[in-house]
Structures are given as structure tokens and as C-alpha cells.
Amino acid sequence: MTRFTSSLLASMILGGFALHASAQETLKIGAVVTLSGAGASWGQAMKNAAELAADKVNAAGGLDVGGKKYKVQIIPYDDKYQAGEAVTVTNRLVFEDKVKYIIGPTGSAPILAVQPITEKNQVITSTLGFTDKALSAEKPFSFRPVNTTVEFAEQQVNWLVKSLGVKKVGAMFPNDETGQVMARDLEGAYTKAGSTMAAKEFYERDRVDFVPMLTKMMARGMDAIDINGNSPATAGLIVKQARELGFKGKIVRTGGPATTEIIGVAGKEAVEGMIVYAVLDPSLPSTKAYMDAYAAKYKTSVNGFSPPYYDFTNMLFEAMRRAGTVTDSQKVAAELENIKDFDGALGKLGWTGKTRYGINHQLAVPFYLAEVKNGAEVTRARCTVVEGCK
Secondary structure, three states: OOHHHHHHHHHHHHHHHHHHHHHOEEEEEEEEEOOOOOOHHHHHHHHHHHHHHHHHHHHOOOEEEOOEEEEEEEEEEEOOOOHHHHHHHHHHHHHHOOOOEEEEOOOHHHHHHHHHHHHHOOOEEEOOOOOHHHOOOOOOOEEEOOOOHHHHHHHHHHHHHHHHOOOEEEEEEEOOHHHHHHHHHHHHHHHHOOOEEEEEEEEOOOOOOOHHHHHHHHHOOOOEEEOOOOOHHHHHHHHHHHHHOOOOOEEEEOOOOOHHHHHHHHOHHHHOOOEEEEOOOOOOHHHHHHHHHHHHHHOOOOOOOHHHHHHHHHHHHHHHHHHOOOOOHHHHHHHHHHOOOEEEOOEEEEEEOHHHHOOOOEEEOOEEEEEEEOOEEEEEEEEEOOOEEO
């Protein structure tokens, strides 16, 4: 072989490798999440989860679908927990970035605002919004990877009333679609368990002074305050101000995992003994592995809303593999809905919701009740939608 021939062959081989490398296509996945304001820790957790799932498939050479390898790229936009902003960034994702899959939106008002766009254009969403209007048979591209108040409130409240003797409860809610739905579901759960939600207070999301509301509530003799669903920063302020006013009763948070963030605002002493809804069981090896991977990359502890979005993103990848396409989102949605017993960070996962929503697009996951002890969540009860909390 002459020197020229050798050089030509080397060039052809290198060219071949270059051609193969450039053949890897990019799969864009959008994220409409809250990255600023009081709900930022939730949106950040959702975005980080999707990025971790993308990192995993990219490190393995890309997502293998239909004989092609795709490099996964997460494109995050901040919806600021506002419906109008969510519409703006969703339009950008759908019509400029050409995405067919979206992580989020974070809240109820944002998901209801963007669904006319996403459903019409067959874009799969995965909302954190708690409104029961988020899922229906008429919205086949909308999925929800997290339990909502209607899935977990009744089981937790039963345990609170029977195990702790909670009888007279006050609660505070944001004055929007999320807060109204939570108030309705939570009040029904307390009533059904034999307790009373004797006071409900609604506030605008930018409010920071809760002293007048708490003073009025305490004057009515509440033995517990439920702060289900308030954003992490707001919940921390409520706890801090309640303890500063001298409230000695139980503070419970039957929804919206945010213990670390609440401690960061209210301080460890104020949060001691708080009963909280917990998404995670750190004793589960798959959950512990995710928490370690999250901490290693982001140098902070995991928010409870992160693992469900890591699992959802991986389930989405699996649905694409089974469908053999990343462009036909209708086929991907059908395969996603059919996934059962998926081995996720949270355990065995599948879909439910047909009875309540008319479609099995609600992820069925176990959940827990924990008591905050010296800044850490200590599991007190293990729960499922079917079996309750034990």
C-alpha cells in the first residue's frame, strides 16, 4: 500500500467516523417551569430531573429509537408561575423550537392556559398543576407524574385525625385555581375523617405578611394549621410567623414536598415536629441512588418533586423506544399510557385515573407521612391511594 493510499484510507475512515458522529440527531424536549419567584424550587427540581435523565441516555451514546441515536437536549423556559408567561414560552417551544414534548408546566393556571396550544399540536405535557381539569379524555396529550390533593389528602387526613387527634384545623391557600381546588378537596377530607376545617384563608401569591390571618385563626382556637400546597418560600413564612405569634399546635403540610426549603426560611426550631407529606422513602435503594446522583450534580438536597419528573422523563424515553419514533407524538402518547410496572426511582410505577378523570394519565406512586425531627424527615406512615396510610 502506497503512502498516498494509506493516507486516503485513513481519511476515508476518519470521514466515516465523522459522518457517523454527525448522524446523531438532537431530540429537543422543552421545559415550561417556574424558575423565579416563590415556586422556583419546584420548577428547578423538575428541570434538574429532566436534565439528569437526559445526561444518563447521552452518556450511554444517545437515545436509541428506531435504529437512530438521538442526543437529548432540554430547553428550559421560566413561566414565572403565570399563565400568560406560560403561553408565551410554550408558543416559542412549539412553533420556534419545534418540540413535541414538554416537562411541565408547573402550576394549575399555566397548564390550563397552554393546553389549547399543546393538545391542538399534539405536544405531550407533564404538569405539576393540581387542578382536576388538567386531565380528561379530551386531553390525550396531557399527563401528570405527581399525586395531587385529591389522590393523597383523604388517606393522610384519616391518619392525622386518628393518630394525632387533630380536630379543629385552620388552613391557608393561594387565591387561584390551585388554592381553590386544594381547599375544596382538603375540607372534604377533614370532614369525612370526623374533624373540621374551621377556618380557611385565601391570599395573593405575592403576599409576605400573614400575621393578620394567623392572628384571626389562632383566636378561633385551632389545634392545627394545614399549609398544604403553599409554595416553599410562602410556607416557610407562614410557619415562621405562626411560631413567632406563639402558636403551639400542630403544623401539618399534607401536600407539596418542601421541608428543606421551609426550614431554610423558618429555621429548624420552628419546623420541629411538623407533620409533612413526603414523596420519598430514602430507604428504597432506587430512591437513595437518585438522591445521591442529584446531590452530586447540583450540590444540594433533592426536592420531592424531582424524582417523579426523572421517572416521567425516563418513561417518555421508553415510550419513544416502543413507538419507534420521536416525531409521532400520538404513537408515543399511546405507548406511554400503556407502560406498567416501570422500575423508577420511586419504585414500581404505572398509570391510573380512568375513574376520576376519564383517562389513565395520572401516575400512581406510593407516598409517605413524615415528622420533622432535628431538620430531617422521619417516616411515620406509608401510604397508597388504595390502602391508605399505615
